[in-house]
Each structure stands twice: as C-alpha cells, then as structure tokens.
Amino acid sequence: MEEDMEKKIIKGRSYLRRFLRRFRRNYLGIFGAIIVFSLIFMAVSASTLFPYPKPRLEMRYTPPFKDWSVPLGTDNLGRDMLALIFYGARTSLKVGLGSIVLLFLFGVLIGSLAGYFGKWVDEILMRFTDIMLTIPTLFLIIVFLSMFEVRGTNVIIFAIGVTGWPGLARITRSQFLSLKKTPYVEAVQVMGGSSLRIMFRHILPNALPPIIVVLTFQMAGAILTEAGLSFLGLGDPTLISWGKIITQGRVSVATAWWESTFPGIAILFAVLGFNLLGDAIRDSFEVEKVG
Amino acid sequence: MSYLLKVSQLKKYFPVKKYVFGLIPKKKGDIKAVDNVSFEIKPGECFGLVGETGSGKTTTARCIVLLEKPDSGKIEFEGQNILSMSRKDLKKVKRNIQMIFQDPYTSLNPRIPIGKSIGEPLELHTDMSSQEIRSEVVTMLKEVGLSPLHYYRYPAEFSGGQRQRISIARALILKPKLIVADEPVSSLDVSIKAKILNLMKLLQTKYNLSYLIISHEMSVIRFISHRIGVMYLGKIMEIADKRSLFENPMHPYTKGLISSIPLPDPERKMKTAPLKGTLPSPINPPSGCRFRTRCEYAKEICEKEVPQLIEVEDGHYVACHLLQCS
Amino acid sequence: MDEEEKEVLFDIRNLKVYYYTLDGVVKAVDDVSLKIYKGETLSLVGESGCGKSTLSLSLCRLVQRPGKIVGGEILYKGSEDILKYDEKQIQQFRGSKVAIVFQDPTSSLNPVFRIGDQIVEAITIHQALKGKEAWKKSYEALSLVKIPSPEDMAHSYPHQYSAGMRQRAMIALALSCNPDLVIADEPTSNLDVTIQAQILLLLKELKEKLGTSILLVTHDLGVTAQLADRVAVMYAGKIVEIGPVEDFYKKPLHPYSKALLGAIPPPHKDVDMLQEIKGEVSSLVNPPEGCRFHPRCEHAMDICTKKDPELIDVGNGRKVACFLYKEGVMK
Numbered sequence: 038m039e040e041d042m043e044k045k046i047i048k049g050r051s052y053l054r055r056f057l058r059r060f061r062r063n064y065l066g067i068f069g070a071i072i073v074f075s076l077i078f079m080a081v082s083a084s085t086l087f088p089y090p091k092p093r094l095e096m097r098y099t100p101p102f103k104d105w106s107v108p109l110g111t112d113n114l115g116r117d118m119l120a121l122i123f124y125g126a127r128t129s130l131k132v133g134l135g136s137i138v139l140l141f142l143f144g145v146l147i148g149s150l151a152g153y154f155g156k157w158v159d160e161i162l163m164r165f166t167d168i169m170l171t172i173p174t175l176f177l178i179i180v181f182l183s184m185f186e187v188r189g190t191n192v193i194i195f196a197i198g199v200t201g202w203p204g205l206a207r208i209t210r211s212q213f214l215s216l217k218k219t220p221y222v223e224a225v226q227v228m229g230g231s232s233l234r235i236m237f238r239h240i241l242p243n244a245l246p247p248i249i250v251v252l253t254f255q256m257a258g259a260i261l262t263e264a265g266l267s268f269l270g271l272g273d274p275t276l277i278s279w280g281k282i283i284t285q286g287r288v289s290v291a292t293a294w295w296e297s298t299f300p301g302i303a304i305l306f307a308v309l310g311f312n313l314l315g316d317a318i319r320d321s322f323e324v325e326k327v328g
Numbered sequence: 329m330s331y332l333l334k335v336s337q338l339k340k341y342f343p344v345k346k347y348v349f350g351l352i353p354k355k356k357g358d359i360k361a362v363d364n365v366s367f368e369i370k371p372g373e374c375f376g377l378v379g380e381t382g383s384g385k386t387t388t389a390r391c392i393v394l395l396e397k398p399d400s401g402k403i404e405f406e407g408q409n410i411l412s413m414s415r416k417d418l419k420k421v422k423r424n425i426q427m428i429f430q431d432p433y434t435s436l437n438p439r440i441p442i443g444k445s446i447g448e449p450l451e452l453h454t455d456m457s458s459q460e461i462r463s464e465v466v467t468m469l470k471e472v473g474l475s476p477l478h479y480y481r482y483p484a485e486f487s488g489g490q491r492q493r494i495s496i497a498r499a500l501i502l503k504p505k506l507i508v509a510d511e512p513v514s515s516l517d518v519s520i521k522a523k524i525l526n527l528m529k530l531l532q533t534k535y536n537l538s539y540l541i542i543s544h545e546m547s548v549i550r551f552i553s554h555r556i557g558v559m560y561l562g563k564i565m566e567i568a569d570k571r572s573l574f575e576n577p578m579h580p581y582t583k584g585l586i587s588s589i590p591l592p593d594p595e596r597k598m599k600t601a602p603l604k605g606t607l608p609s610p611i612n613p614p615s616g617c618r619f620r621t622r623c624e625y626a627k628e629i630c631e632k633e634v635p636q637l638i639e640v641e642d643g644h645y646v647a648c649h650l651l652q653c654s
Numbered sequence: 655m656d657e658e659e660k661e662v663l664f665d666i667r668n669l670k671v672y673y674y675t676l677d678g679v680v681k682a683v684d685d686v687s688l689k690i691y692k693g694e695t696l697s698l699v700g701e702s703g704c705g706k707s708t709l710s711l712s713l714c715r716l717v718q719r720p721g722k723i724v725g726g727e728i729l730y731k732g733s734e735d736i737l738k739y740d741e742k743q744i745q746q747f748r749g750s751k752v753a754i755v756f757q758d759p760t761s762s763l764n765p766v767f768r769i770g771d772q773i774v775e776a777i778t779i780h781q782a783l784k785g786k787e788a789w790k791k792s793y794e795a796l797s798l799v800k801i802p803s804p805e806d807m808a809h810s811y812p813h814q815y816s817a818g819m820r821q822r823a824m825i826a827l828a829l830s831c832n833p834d835l836v837i838a839d840e841p842t843s844n845l846d847v848t849i850q851a852q853i854l855l856l857l858k859e860l861k862e863k864l865g866t867s868i869l870l871v872t873h874d875l876g877v878t879a880q881l882a883d884r885v886a887v888m889y890a891g892k893i894v895e896i897g898p899v900e901d902f903y904k905k906p907l908h909p910y911s912k913a914l915l916g917a918i919p920p921p922h923k924d925v926d927m928l929q930e931i932k933g934e935v936s937s938l939v940n941p942p943e944g945c946r947f948h949p950r951c952e953h954a955m956d957i958c959t960k961k962d963p964e965l966i967d968v969g970n971g972r973k974v975a976c977f978l979y980k981e982g983v984m985k
Contacts, residue, residue: 381846520701588847
C-alpha cells in the first residue's frame with residue numbers, strides 16, 4: 038500500500054502535458070503552429086529539395102502554374118520562385134530567431150533587475166531604456182548597418198537585438214514589480230531564498246506569458262524589419278531573402294505580378310503564424326483557475 | 329525568564345509623499361503603522377495579536393519575518409537582535425521562523441508542484457538529497473492530512489482548505505521554533521476553519537511550536553492563543569492571558585471589541601453599538617491616547633499624555649490613564 | 655407564529671438554477687421551495703458554493719451566464735411569476751420592489767459619481783421625482799442610515815467615505831425606493847467587528863421602522879443570530895432546514911446544522927478542540943446519490959444513500975430534510 042503510493046507519486050502529470058492539453062483546444066494556435074513548423078521545414082529542407090536556384094535566362098518571367106517544373110513561376114533571372122521562397126524562409130527564420138534570443142537576453146535581464154531591485158537600479162536602467170525608446174529604431178539600425186563594410190545577417194540580427202529590447206524590458210519590469218509583492222514570493226523571502234532563486238525560479242516563470250506574446254510580436258517584427266532592410270538594399274547581398282525578391286520584382290509588378298506577390302504572401306503568413314502561436318502559448322500557459 | 333522572541337520599541341513608519349506639480353516628491357507625513365510596540369513570546373506559547381484594519385498588526389508580523397525593515401527598535405530571537413545580524417547568522421535564524429499567509433490562493437507558486445513547494449525550505453537550509461527531501465515531504469503531507477498522491481499536483485487543483493494545509497506543511501517542514509501566521513483562517517469557510525484551527529493546535533503541542541497569530545476575529549484568537557495583545561492604531565493597548573483578557577478586559581477598547589462580536593445566540597442580542605465612530609487617520613493620529621476619540625471615558629489627561637503600558641495585575645498590562653490613576 | 659396569518663411576499667417553488675460550465679452542469683440551486691414573508695428577516699446560511707448567493711440573485715433574475723434559471727417559479731405577492739416578466743418589467747421590478755446590498759461597498763459604488771448622484775439616479779428611475787425633490791429624498795435616505803450632515807455628505811465621492819459609511823450609503827441606496835425586500839449578501843463580512851456591530855444594529859432598527867423584509871445571505875452564524883427571525887440552512891444546492899431563529903440555535907435538527915454550529919470557535923467560552931465535519935463539501939456537478947450530506951453525516955443510514963429526503967414539516971414552523979425525522983413529529 039505505502040509502496041504503491043510512493044510509486045504513484047513519481048508519475049505526476051507534468052506541466053508540459055497540461056500545457057498541451059490546453060493548446061490542443063486552441064484551433065488558431067494550431068494553425069499558427071502549422072505555419073511555423075512549415076517555415077522551419079522550408080528552411081531546413083531548402084538545400085535538399087532544391088539545388089541553389091541558378092539563373093536560367095531562357096526561362097525568365099515564366100508565369101505561375103504554367104510549367105510544373107517551376108510551379109510558382111520564375112523571376113527576372115529565370116530562377117524558380119518556389120526555391121527562392123524556401124531559401125528566403127531560411128534567412129527570415131535565422132534573423133527572427135537570432136534577434137529574439139538577443140532581445141530576450143537584453144530585455145528580460147534589464148527588466149527583471151530593474152523590477153526586482155527597484156530604487157536606484159530601477160531608476161538608472163529605466164532612464165537608459167527611456168533614452169533607447171526615444172531613438173527611432175529603424176534609423177538606428179540603418180546607421181548601425183552603414184558602419185559595417187559587410188552587412189551579413191549576423192549584423193542585422195545584432196542591430197535588431199540591440200535596438201528592440203526596451204519594450205520587452207518594460208513589460209518584464211512591470212511583471213516583476215507586481216509579482217514580487219505576491220505572497221508566494223514573500224514566502225520564499227521569509228524562507229531565506231536568494232534573490233537569484235526568487236527572480237528566476239519563482240517570478241520569471243509566472244511572468245512569462247506576456248513576455249512570450251511580446252517576443253512573438255518581436256519575432257514577426259524582426260522578419261518584417263529584415264524584409265524592409267533588404268527592400269532598401271541594406272540586407273546581406275549574398276543571401277536570398279523575401280524582402281530582396283520583392284525589391285527586384287517591384288520594377289516589373291505590372292507584367293510579372295507573381296515575382297513580388299509570393300514573397301509578400303510568405304511574409305504575411307510568417308508574421309501571422311508567429312503571432313497566432315504566441316497568443317496560443319500565452320493562453321495555454323495561464324494557470325487554471327478553480328471555482 | 330527566557331523568551332523565544334522579544335520585540336522592543338518597534339517602530340515602522342511609512343512615509344506619505346505628495347508630489348509638487350506632480351513631479352517633485354515632498355514628504356507629507358508618516359503613516360505610523362507600528363509605534364513603539366513591545367511584547368515577548370515564550371517557547372511553546374501562542375501569542376495572538378488582535379485589532380481592526382489599520383491597527384498595525386500585520387506590519388508588526390512582517391517586521392518580525394523581515395519583510396519590512398523597521399525604523400527602530402529591537403527584535404530579539406533567542407537573545408540575539410536579528411536586525412543587526414550578519415547574513416550567515418541570519419540564515420540560521422530564518423530557518424527557525426516561518427510564516428503562514430492569509431490567502432491560500434496566492435501564497436503558493438502556481439507553476440510549481442506542491443511537493444516541490446513544501447520541500448523548498450529543505451533545499452535552502454539543508455544538504456539533503458532530493459530523495460531524502462521527497463520522503464520528508466511525503467511524511468509532512470500525511471501529517472497535515474493530505475495524501476502522498478498530491479505530491480506532483482499543482483495548487484490550482486486544491487481547495488482553499490487544502491491549500492492552507494499545504495502552506496502549513498511548508499512552514500513546518502524545517503521544524504521551526506516560531507511560526508508567524510497572518511490571518512491564517514480568515515478566508516476559509518466555517519467547517520474548514522474548524523479543521524485548520526484544530527490542526528494548528530495539534531501541531532503546536534506535538535512540535536512544541538510557538539505561534540504569533542494575527543487575526544481580526546476575536547473568537548479565533550480566543551480559541552488558539554495563550555496570551556493576547558490588543559492593538560489599536562499602531563500601539564498595543566492591552567496584553568494579558570487569554571482568560572484574564574476575555575473575562576476581565578480592562579481597556580475600554582478591548583471591552584468594546586469583545587462586546588462587538590455577534591454572538592451565535594439569538595437570546596443574547598446586542599442592544600447598542602459598543603463602539604462609536606471609526607478608526608481615525610493613522611497619518612495624524614489623535615494626540616495622547618490614540619483611542620480617546622472613540623472612548624466614552626476620555627478625560628483631559630488622555631488628550632495630553634500618551635498612556636504607558638503598565639502591569640496592572642500579574643501579567644496583565646494595560647495602557648490607559650483610567651487605570652493608572654487609581 | 656401561525657403561517658397563515660403572515661402575508662407571503664415571495665413564494666419560490668421548485669426553483670432550479672444551473673450553471674453550464676466546461677466541467678459539467680453545476681446544480682447551484684436544485685429544486686428549492688421557500689416562502690419569504692412580509693416584514694421578516696430570513697437568513698440564508700451556508701458555506702461558499704452551497705448556492706445561497708445564486709438563490710438570492712435569482713429573486714431579481716440577476717443570475718449571470720453561464721448560469722440559467724431552468725425551472726420552477728417565483729411568485730411575487732401570490733400572483734405574478736417574476737420569471738415570466740419581460741425585460742422592461744423586470745427592470746422596473748429591480749430596485750423598486752427588490753434591492754440588493756452587496757458585500758463589498760467599494761466596488762458597488764461608482765467612484766466617479768457623488769453618493770447623492772447615485773441615489774438620485776435610482777430615485778428618478780423608479781419614482782416620479784426630479785431635481786430638487788429627488789435630492790431632498792436622497793438626503794432623507796442618508797439621514798435614515800445615520801450619516802451625519804447628509805446635505806454635505808451627499809455631495810461627497812465614495813472615496814471620501816470610510817468603509818462603514820460606504821456600507822451605510824449602500825443601504826441608503828437600496829432603501830431609497832422603498833422596496834419590499836432587501837437582499838443583503840454578506841453585508842458585514844468585509845467590515846471590522848466594531849463597524850459590523852454598528853451596521854447590524856442599523857439594519858435591525860431600519861427593519862423595525864420600515865417593515866421591509868430582509869433576505870440576509872451569510873456564512874456567519876453570529877450575524878444570523880443577531881439579526882434574523884428565521885433561518886434557512888443550505889447545503890449543496892438544497893435547503894436542509896428552515897425554522898425560527900431561537901429554536902434553531904437552541905436545538906438544531908439537521909446533522910449539518912448541528913455540525914456547523916459546533917464548528918464555530920465560541921467567542922464567549924474556552925474550548926479545547928472544535929467539532930469537525932468529516933470530508934469536504936460535496937461537488938455540485940456530481941452530487942452524491944440520495945441525501946447530499948450523507949457521506950459526511952454521522953447518522954447516515956441505508957436509506958440516505960438511496961433516497962433524497964424531502965423537506966418535511968416537523969411542527970412549530972420548522973422544516974427539515976432528513977430521514978431521522980418524521981412528518982409532524984419532533985424528536
């Protein structure tokens with residue numbers, strides 16, 4: 038009897054399972070997840086499915102759904118649009134993921150320190166954040182990019198990461214401010230738990246839902262920013278990116294609509310997918326209420 | 329006489345700021361939440377603090393568990409002042425002072441299984457392995473009337489009464505000497521309240537615990553405490569044994585408080601309200617005796633002098649000019 | 655205390671109020687019949703989740719979704735069924751015939767309007783009074799609840815009132831249209847003891863002065879004893895006992911009532927241990943078969959697990975739903 042109980046307690050319901058149970062009910066979230074997973078699939082399988090899209094001038098401006106070897110048509114250089122979009126997903130995902138990792142590090146660290154310690158720490162960090170908020174981000178990124186000879190994706194990621202964190206820091210700070218006064222945090226203080234333990238074991242997991250939402254918005258924003266920068270000609274010149282394809286197609290919109298339309302749709306879906314997924318994760322993360 | 333906890337001349341003011349042009353902070357005054365409070369708790373004793381909202385009883389408790397930093401005064405635990413202690417010594421003391429919070433719905437981290445929450449104090453203060461911690465937690469779960477099967481459940485899956493049991497288990501797991509409980513049963517239903525109060529009383533005798541219980545409910549305090557302090561606007565008005573406080577209350581405020589309790593007996597109906605008016609503002613409390621604005625016996629001296637807490641009978645302390653003259 | 659003599663104000667018959675939640679159907683009020691007489695204070699006692707608040711809200715049809723009144727009738731003054739009123743009729747009914755005093759006066763008063771404005775609003779909706787006259791009426795209402803210098807206080811905002819004063823203002827607001835019934839849902843639970851005593855005495859005085867019926871919803875058996883004429887105990891969506899207050903406290907009949915009275919820490923004597931009721935409050939989604947209290951009852955018999963006991967009259971105006979008792983016979 039006793040032993041049975043001991044065994045049973047090891048098998049508890051894990052948090053992940055509870056999370057998945059709630060997530061399954063969220064159809065929009067599942068839709069978002071499908072988009073995000075297909076993006077990942079596109080990025081991973083690009084080079085296996087398609088050899089590098091070489092220009093084939095004899096096939097320039099093939100309209101979509103005509104020649105099934107190039108289902109989405111070709112661009113002004115005769116490159117397969119479908120392959121271009123697969124390769125573009127790679128750039129977008131890399132920029133998106135890379136920049137949110139940086140954003141998370143900067144934003145959450147600064148926000149949590151300011152919110153938890155308060156007083157002068159808060160004052161200094163938040164005034165710095167305010168200053169960052171007053172600088173137009175795109176302007177700062179452009180200045181930043183123009184400082185470098187070679188504008189690789191890493192530079193773009195870094196530029197977005199360094200300039201995009203203030204919003205996240207503010208959210209994190211406000212979460213920490215309200216959560217540090219909750220009884221369960223005070224209980225750990227009374228127990229003698231260290232500040233690090235309180236901040237990252239007790240406050241951060243409870244502060245995550247709104248942070249996740251902001252992060253997915255930022256992810257979508259990063260993809261858009263990269264597309265915008267490439268559109269302006271500030272992207273990585275050696276890589277294929279959705280923004281860059283749109284720029285190329287811009288001149289021939291009237292005759293070859295597909296060249297800028299398909300990458301546009303790709304951007305739309307990528308942004309939508311991340312936003313839906315973020316919302317769903319936030320909702321499934323909420324603590325179940327009883328009564 | 330050795331005391332487990334001795335609080336002397338404890339003071340905690342909260343500054344109230346006014347903003348000039350909405351920008352420049354200017355001090356407007358102080359909320360005198362705790363003003364020169366002294367009392368002591370013996371080992372194995374349950375000390376109850378009663379008072380209305382704003383009497384400073386919760387702030388006093390929060391100062392003792394160091395959630396607030398007192399402005400002045402001493403809090404001695406086993407003879408050492410915990411306000412002037414090194415970090416290392418403090419950790420040893422913290423092990424021996426645990427707290428139970430009022431709201432069982434917010435005092436447990438909703439994202440951590442309750443078994444882990446209960447075991448956390450052991451993680452912090454001992455070098456037990458996770459296996460040992462778990463078996464200790466399982467024993468404690470049984471002790472407070474829960475099942476080991478509950479170990480991996482999350483707080484949301486429990487009712488209010490069960491959560492309060494979890495909080496008690498967490499406070500008890502280190503076998504502390506003092507447990508500070510801030511309104512431990514005031515958000516619970518009648519039948520659950522009875523169970524939790526019985527449990528707390530049982531555990532006290534079993535582990536020879538000392539309690540500091542904060543409550544606004546006189547009947548709860550009467551049931552569980554050995555000695556009781558009555559607070560009003562940041563000051564202690566009367567301290568006495570349970571029996572002598574309830575059977576022979578001396579301070580007019582204590583008398584009013586006791587006769588304000590609605591008795592569960594339709595044949596003993598209240599005729600007039602025992603106390604008139606409401607609590608004055610703690611920013612500008614009345615001069616002299618703070619209770620004088622609601623006291624029917626108030627005299628001239630009450631306005632001028634602050635009455636001191638004086639031992640009127642054996643172990644019965646009262647702060648009132650009426651009793652000190654005679 | 656003959657039942658026929660008193661005028662019945664509300665006659666609730668077989669009322670059923672269910673909440674349709676994700677976890678299933680919560681039968682918050684399940685086949686409850688109850689009479690409220692004119693001028694009496696009836697106290698509805700029970701622990702949280704027993705359906706007492708839902709029952710009181712359905713008297714003015716304020717049950718919120720996912721809750722729904724699914725059966726029964728509520729007869730007002732013996733004739734009209736308020737469950738058949740249309741939207742306009744029920745709006746006129748609320749406030750003028752039935753008014754509610756909630757537990758938390760802070761959130762029940764609109765912070766951006768003066769107290770007087772809020773009372774005047776209620777008066778102009780339900781009575782043919784306007785402007786100065788309505789304001790005069792609001793001063794009267796405030797002086798009725800003993801708010802000092804009502805002419806000034808009517809022009810103050812809720813945050814300028816203390817908690818006790820706010821509850822007084824709420825009572826003034828409820829009484830301003832001379833309703834037949836005031837539902838007081840835990841009216842003193844958020845107040846300090848000394849203020850609670852003041853409010854209880856005020857309610858008692860007003861009841862005697864105005865002859866208004868009060869439905870007092872509370873978990874506090876002390877408050878009930880002080881204020882009520884009759885007590886109705888609810889458990890898991892059902893009324894298990896009704897009776898006059900003196901008899902109830904002298905000799906509670908239902909095992910649950912007995913247990914409840916034994917579980918409160920007595921304020922006037924010292925005891926070693928409190929009586930406990932075993933188990934937890936039964937679920938309203940899957941209530942136990944038979945009597946809902948039987949898993950926690952010390953006297954549970956075979957029949958209790960099978961049949962649901964009816965509320966039977968045991969004389970003296972007392973009714974109890976328990977197989978330990980027989981019709982008309984008091985043990």
